[in-house]
Amino acid sequence: MNGELTDKSRVRSRKAGKLPPWLRRPLPANDAFRHTERTLSSLGLETICSNANCPNRGQCWERGTATVLILGNVCTRNCRFCSVTAGKPGPPDPGEPSRLAEMAKQMLLKYLVITSVNRDDLSDGGAGHFCDCINEVRRQCPDVEFEILTPDFRNCQPQAIKSLGRCLPFVFAHNIETVPSLYAVARAGGDYQRSLSLLRTAKESYGRIQTKSSIMLGLGESDAEVEQVLQDLRAVGCDRITIGQYLKSSKNSLDVAEFIPPARFDRWKQKAVESGFSWIISEPFARSSYFAEQREIV
Numbered sequence: 001m002n003g004e005l006t007d008k009s010r011v012r013s014r015k016a017g018k019l020p021p022w023l024r025r026p027l028p029a030n031d032a033f034r035h036t037e038r039t040l041s042s043l044g045l046e047t048i049c050s051n052a053n054c055p056n057r058g059q060c061w062e063r064g065t066a067t068v069l070i071l072g073n074v075c076t077r078n079c080r081f082c083s084v085t086a087g088k089p090g091p092p093d094p095g096e097p098s099r100l101a102e103m104a105k106q107m108l109l110k111y112l113v114i115t116s117v118n119r120d121d122l123s124d125g126g127a128g129h130f131c132d133c134i135n136e137v138r139r140q141c142p143d144v145e146f147e148i149l150t151p152d153f154r155n156c157q158p159q160a161i162k163s164l165g166r167c168l169p170f171v172f173a174h175n176i177e178t179v180p181s182l183y184a185v186a187r188a189g190g191d192y193q194r195s196l197s198l199l200r201t202a203k204e205s206y207g208r209i210q211t212k213s214s215i216m217l218g219l220g221e222s223d224a225e226v227e228q229v230l231q232d233l234r235a236v237g238c239d240r241i242t243i244g245q246y247l248k249s250s251k252n253s254l255d256v257a258e259f260i261p262p263a264r265f266d267r268w269k270q271k272a273v274e275s276g277f278s279w280i281i282s283e284p285f286a287r288s289s290y291f292a293e294q295r296e297i298v
């Protein structure tokens with residue numbers, strides 16, 4: 001069990017030590033992996049897989065899946081769990097939607113996950129560009145299904161929800177990331193209630209759309225706090241969840257407070273089932289887009 005959080009500075013400085021054996025995973029370099037790498041690179045597309053140093057890159061790219069990062073690779077926030085560069089991003093690239101469509105064709109995709117950095121500099125938070133990307137891929141590859149993983153649209157949730165209504169994906173995802181008591185440390189600029197509100201509004205506005213969220217464990221949260229997050233997500237109608245181990249992705253990222261053994265992820269999966277989630281991945285390597293294309297996972 002994790003300890004209760006009474007001293008954030010203690011949590012910040014605590015280190016979990018060396019990577020345990022269940023978290024060691026080699027990066028393959030076979031033909032399938034290289035094909036994905038070459039396709040993305042030749043089209044000048046960014047991925048969250050690379051920008052966030054995702055440990056699943058080998059496995060996902062080998063399977064011919066990747067999560068495209070649109071709207072650039074510079075984020076207007078600076079979350080301490082994330083390795084994406086913070087700064088002043090450039091304007092949206094009008095050529096990006098057609099390059100995304102070309103990628104979908106070359107990789108014979110049936111399911112595409114699109115995410116973006118925070119774009120607090122744009123009046124719609126980048127929602128319109130999400131739609132441009134989806135609509136162009138749909139035009140050229142009508143069989144592709146979409147999952148979007150969006151920022152919290154801090155200053156523009158109503159406009160963003162309205163705008164995204166023009167291009168509804170199959171799954172609308174927004175990550176809660178961690179428990180509310182750790183937001184100040186891990187996700188400054190984010191707001192727990194705002195994230196819940198986005199998921200609730202998406203569910204209410206888009207009818208039968210699937211909504212999804214993700215939480216990372218091992219940042220110093222308590223079990224009671226995680227249980228509360230599961231309940232809060234269900235209370236806003238969230239259907240899908242991934243629960244994974246937080247890993248330090250750059251030297252400036254927060255240290256891991258605890259490596260959670262796989263058996264505890266099994267227990268969290270059981271809790272998520274009991275809470276009513278219909279699609280669940282709970283394991284150390286679970287990430288928001290991990291095996292996102294799978295129809296049934298409970």
Ligand code: SF4
Pocket residue numbers: 048049050054055056057058060061065066067287288289290291
């Ligand atoms: S889990 Fe998601 S971000 Fe990580 S490599 Fe797979 S597709 Fe990319």
